[in-house]
Amino acid sequence: MSCLAATARAEPQIFNAYDFEFEEGSVLPELRVAYETRGKLNAGRDNAILLLHGTSGNRHSFDATIGPGKTFDTDKNFVITVDAIGGGDSSSPKDGLGQDFPRYTIRDIMAAQHALVTRGLELTSLRAVAGTSMGSFVALEWGVHHPEMVRSLILLLPSPKSEPNFQLTVDLMTSVIALDPQWQGGRYTRNPVEGLRLAGMAYYPWTVSASYLNGLPANQLAKEIEDAARSFADWDANSLVLRYAASRAHDVSAPFGGDMAAALAQITAPTLLLPSDGDRLLGLDGARRIRDGVKQAIYAEIPSILGHRAAWRTPETPEGEFVDRQIRALLAKVE
Numbered sequence: 001m002s003c004l005a006a007t008a009r010a011e012p013q014i015f016n017a018y019d020f021e022f023e024e025g026s027v028l029p030e031l032r033v034a035y036e037t038r039g040k041l042n043a044g045r046d047n048a049i050l051l052l053h054g055t056s057g058n059r060h061s062f063d064a065t066i067g068p069g070k071t072f073d074t075d076k077n078f079v080i081t082v083d084a085i086g087g088g089d090s091s092s093p094k095d096g097l098g099q100d101f102p103r104y105t106i107r108d109i110m111a112a113q114h115a116l117v118t119r120g121l122e123l124t125s126l127r128a129v130a131g132t133s134m135g136s137f138v139a140l141e142w143g144v145h146h147p148e149m150v151r152s153l154i155l156l157l158p159s160p161k162s163e164p165n166f167q168l169t170v171d172l173m174t175s176v177i178a179l180d181p182q183w184q185g186g187r188y189t190r191n192p193v194e195g196l197r198l199a200g201m202a203y204y205p206w207t208v209s210a211s212y213l214n215g216l217p218a219n220q221l222a223k224e225i226e227d228a229a230r231s232f233a234d235w236d237a238n239s240l241v242l243r244y245a246a247s248r249a250h251d252v253s254a255p256f257g258g259d260m261a262a263a264l265a266q267i268t269a270p271t272l273l274l275p276s277d278g279d280r281l282l283g284l285d286g287a288r289r290i291r292d293g294v295k296q297a298i299y300a301e302i303p304s305i306l307g308h309r310a311a312w313r314t315p316e317t318p319e320g321e322f323v324d325r326q327i328r329a330l331l332a333k334v335e
Contacts (some may be wrong), residue, residue, distance in 0.1 A: 212306055
């Protein structure tokens, strides 16, 4: 769920969803959704691809794979990247509400994106919805609740629900933040940076495999731990805690009374599943459950010791080349 890619800043476009009602009943008079588009819509307005980032990522998480001739080819596609609710330049706790910001869910994130796509961009069809980690959770909700719009799904590091392993990892991380005296129950006047740094350090080992850690020189391990600490410290604490809480509560079967088979049966689009065979954070069981429950599932494990990080490699790496090849093969069938 961690994305440590560099985040080059560009001015986003903004869509405002007015009187946005969250799943838990709260209403924001104005919900800001930040996004960018690259490429052009074709005459049929049916070549749009929506890309969805991981829990600590943003709309730039896919930058290395977007462009002419790249995985998400802008010569052929109209590519949309979005900051999920709660971070980036979209509405989030850091805007002033802090702990009073609505406890949003993965389905709320999807609903905000659906409003952007249908009302803001006036699209009725998406060639693909692709997501990594939390983004795959959101993409799965697209497939369940809007099968009429989604012509293909690309799910990297997917799971149909958060399992105890991931939930306990998030609980540990957020507990570390709460131990910082600056936290003040989330009503802080100074961002609890030290707690955020330590949370990033505690979270880091779960984002890679044991084999990867065993092969790292000490100086490289120290650098990667520091990078993880710094990436968490860049967040507003409430924004990070609420974002991970949304991922922790992920369960596509919730609107179906806990019936996972019924939820997954709603998906009609060809669905590419790309879990990492060394992922200790989400594992393979969830991806296999989606594979078994979706009619048009295509399943391929990313071979890597990078664990949860495997899906964020550039196309020039073995992992990136593998992912690129799988995605191109799917998109070639969805014209």
